[in-house]
Amino acid sequence: KQEVTQIPAALSVPEGENLVLNCSFTDSAIYNLQWFRQDPGKGLTSLLLIQSSQREQTSGRLNASLDKSSGRSTLYIAASQPGDSATYLCAVFTGANSKLTFGKGITLSVRP
Amino acid sequence: GAVVSQHPSRVICKSGTSVKIECRSLDFQATTMFWYRQFPKQSLMLMATSNEGSKATYEQGVEKDKFLINHASLTLSTLTVTSAHPEDSSFYICSARGADPETQYFGPGTRLLVL
Numbered sequence: 001k002q003e004v005t006q007i008p009a010a011l012s013v014p015e016g017e018n019l020v021l022n023c024s025f026t027d028s029a030i031y032n033l034q035w036f037r038q039d040p041g042k043g044l045t046s047l048l049l050i051q052s053s054q055r056e057q058t059s060g061r062l063n064a065s066l067d068k069s070s071g072r073s074t075l076y077i078a079a080s081q082p083g084d085s086a087t088y089l090c091a092v093f094t095g096a097n098s099k100l101t102f103g104k105g106i107t108l109s110v111r112p
Numbered sequence: 113g114a115v116v117s118q119h120p121s122r123v124i125c126k127s128g129t130s131v132k133i134e135c136r137s138l139d140f141q142a143t144t145m146f147w148y149r150q151f152p153k154q155s156l157m158l159m160a161t162s163n164e165g166s167k168a169t170y171e172q173g174v175e176k177d178k179f180l181i182n183h184a185s186l187t188l189s190t191l192t193v194t195s196a197h198p199e200d201s202s203f204y205i206c207s208a209r210g211a212d213p214e215t216q217y218f219g220p221g222t223r224l225l226v227l
Binding site: 004009031032036041042043044046049089093099100102103104105107 | 118146153154155156158161203205214215216218219220221223
């Protein structure tokens with residue numbers, strides 16, 4: 001059974017800091033890995049999707065990496081801003097017509 | 113990108129009543145829709161998977177008679193929480209999958225509070 005872990009559960013950083021959010025998964029046989037953002041009381045916004053054959057994806061100040069063999073992914077946020085404050089969820093897709101398995105998320109607070 | 117809507121966004125009901133939540137894919141046909149439940153500070157837990165025109169597949173531990181799912185068209189799925197109790201209070205999120213089997217689009221969620 002696939003399990004996704006995100007540690008720590010919460011993180012607080014000062015504005016402008018570069019930071020890394022970690023995600024680990026137990027079964028390396030994945031199709032893709034996705035990072036989502038969730039604001040309080042809201043749904044999910046997809047940030048980056050990395051296919052199993054890829055090692056990283058970039059979008060603006062965000063960079064996600066994937067090391068499938070070790071079961072790890074990181075989300076790098078450059079020059080963090082207060083508007084980046086949210087919960088960041090990692091999810092893996094384990095097969096065609098399969099389902100997403102989510103981690104519990106990391107709640108990020110960026111202090112002005 | 114593809115848009116998925118949910119209605120209502122928030123609902124408060126008395127214990128024992130039934131509540132229906134709608135999930136719609138607005139600009140694509142969703143062959144498969146998923147219903148998740150999220151408790152505070154917890155991850156999204158998949159409740160069931162529904163394919164258009166067929167019965168939903170429920171995850172272990174989810175009562176199919178309590179959480180009725182109907183996927184009558186390629187753009188609409190409904191989740192009915194029957195005889196709701198306070199422990200059913202949660203954030204319910206749907207997602208929809210179209211032609212690409214590896215991509216899901218998520219709705220904005222429905223906050224259910226059962227008094």
